[in-house]
Amino acid sequence: MIDLQQVIPYFQPIVSADEQEIWGYEVLGRLNSPSGVKSLGPFFNDPEEDAELQRRVDQHIRQSALQRFAKVENKNTHLFININPDWLQMDWQDGDKDWISKHGVDPKQVVLEVTEFLFLIKEKELIEMLDYYRKLGCKIAIDDVGKGFSNLDRIASFHPDILKVDILLLKNSTHSKSFMDVLQSLSVLARKMGASLLFEGIETQSELQNAWKSGGRFYQGYLFGRPNSSFQELYASAKKEIVHMIDQLIEAELTAWKNQFELEHSLNQTLKRIQSSISTMSDPMVYLSDLAAYMKDFCYRVYVCDDKGYQKTDNFILSKGKWRQQPEYKGKNWSWRPYFVYNIARMKMERRGMLSEPYPDLETNLLIRTFSYPIDRGYLFMDIMIDSKKE
Numbered sequence: 452m453i454d455l456q457q458v459i460p461y462f463q464p465i466v467s468a469d470e471q472e473i474w475g476y477e478v479l480g481r482l483n484s485p486s487g488v489k490s491l492g493p494f495f496n497d498p499e500e501d502a503e504l505q506r507r508v509d510q511h512i513r514q515s516a517l518q519r520f521a522k523v524e525n526k527n528t529h530l531f532i533n534i535n536p537d538w539l540q541m542d543w544q545d546g547d548k549d550w551i552s553k554h555g556v557d558p559k560q561v562v563l564e565v566t567e568f569l570f571l572i573k574e575k576e577l578i579e580m581l582d583y584y585r586k587l588g589c590k591i592a593i594d595d596v597g598k599g600f601s602n603l604d605r606i607a608s609f610h611p612d613i614l615k616v617d618i619l620l621l622k623n624s625t626h627s628k629s630f631m632d633v634l635q636s637l638s639v640l641a642r643k644m645g646a647s648l649l650f651e652g653i654e655t656q657s658e659l660q661n662a663w664k665s666g667g668r669f670y671q672g673y674l675f676g677r678p679n680s681s682f683q684e685l686y687a688s689a690k691k692e693i694v695h696m697i698d699q700l701i702e703a704e705l706t707a708w709k710n711q712f713e714l715e716h717s718l719n720q721t722l723k724r725i726q727s728s729i730s731t732m733s734d735p736m737v738y739l740s741d742l743a744a745y746m747k748d749f750c751y752r753v754y755v756c757d758d759k760g761y762q763k764t765d766n767f768i769l770s771k772g773k774w775r776q777q778p779e780y781k782g783k784n785w786s787w788r789p790y791f792v793y794n795i796a797r798m799k800m801e802r803r804g805m806l807s808e809p810y811p812d813l814e815t816n817l818l819i820r821t822f823s824y825p826i827d828r829g830y831l832f833m834d835i836m837i838d839s840k841k842e
Contacts, residue, residue: 457483458491458508460516461678465531465649465671471693474669475529475562477651478516479678480508506538517554523682531562531592536570536577543580551589559588562613566594574605581609592649596637607644613669614641618662619652632811634665641666656696663700715806715822718749722804722824722831735764735829742831743767743774752834755826758795760786763829790821798825809837 461481467474480491491512495505513532520530542550551558563584570577581591592613593606606614616637641648650662653672662670674692676683729741735755743753751769756762761784766777785791794805804824812819817836824831 453482453494453504453508455508455511458511458515459483459488459680460512460519461488461680462516462682463671463678464676464683465529465669466675466693468663468668468670468697471690471697473528473675473684475531476520476682477531477564477671478512478533480512481678481680506535506541509535509538510542513550514554517551517556519682520560521555526557526560528682529560529562529590530556531564533564533566533594536565536572536580539580540572540576548583551584551587557588558584561588562590562592564592564594564615565609574608578608585610603640611644611646613649614644614646615649615651617652618650618658618672619654630661634661638666656692659693659696660700663697711806711808715804718806718822718833719804719824721749726826738826739764739767746833747772747774750822750833750835754780754832755829756785756832757829758799760784760791760795794823795830798823798830804831 459481461479462476463479464473465475465477466472480495482489482491482494491508494500494508516530516532542548551561561584563581565577565581585591590612591609592615593609593611594615596606596614596616614637616634618634638648647668648662648666649669649671650658650665650667651671653659653662653670653674655674658672659670659674725742725745728745729738739753739755746753747769753767754762755764762780762782764781766780767774768777790807794807797805802825804822807821807823809818809820811817812834819837820835822833822835824833
């Protein structure tokens, strides 16, 4: 049996990339015991425990956390509270809808965290409860996004303000080669939902860098502060490290984009010069055969498509210093590729070539870039292998 007098809330800081300061605190349950302070995570996650006792302990933690938070002078900070939808419904049935404001806390300062797959009540009932608190001013966060098989339709139906991702969970469950791709996908998901990304479990600078590069707006983890019984300030060393790291990342990104634009300009000039030395586009295969002789030094695959995405030539692919043809690719349509229609539209408007960002080749899984260039009666596509040591 747990003595509620020994149950206390702990608070872990959550840092904002906007302000590079603490934006909020997540409430975590702790138990004073003879052997020291223990996490209540195992207690809440144990299906054999008394569910009613778990609910009472949860209520006690929420109430204690709100009482303490009401005394915080900075009214721009936020309190992240994990809620169990099934227990929340019981609170409603007991007539306790407004458990936030009765402790003197402005609901606008509260973020309610829901784990998308951990509830038994009907989804419609949960949405109605979340809508009620949203109208009061609360923000809604979905916890553990990426854990297990997330239902994207269900997540979207909650209209979350924040998607919370455990960066360690993703790193441990994903091949390192595709780790950044997973993070980028979550960034796109959040943007399309109109939500901000919060990465938790950040312990190292490299993890913070990955979170920043993936569009993370909020960060949580031991790098910024361990859970504490008081509303601690951000570690001075962490504050300095965040500012320094972000400055470095910005400089690195600016340099990378500068290099890309310089390479794109150089390829445009090179293609323009080569164009004046070869036959016209009356026969795409003859044109490509003549063109390939000039391209050994900077690409390994080249082909021509029309503006609808249909490939008009074989692939010419460089193998052991010699070009060989792949006729099986002629007639394929590539308009489904995310960059294709966008690049065609821009090339029609600007009449110049465009260089893609790095991406893994479907056949070789090697990192490549594609340079697209407008020519008579079509568009030239050149695949360029990336030297990973220089990227």
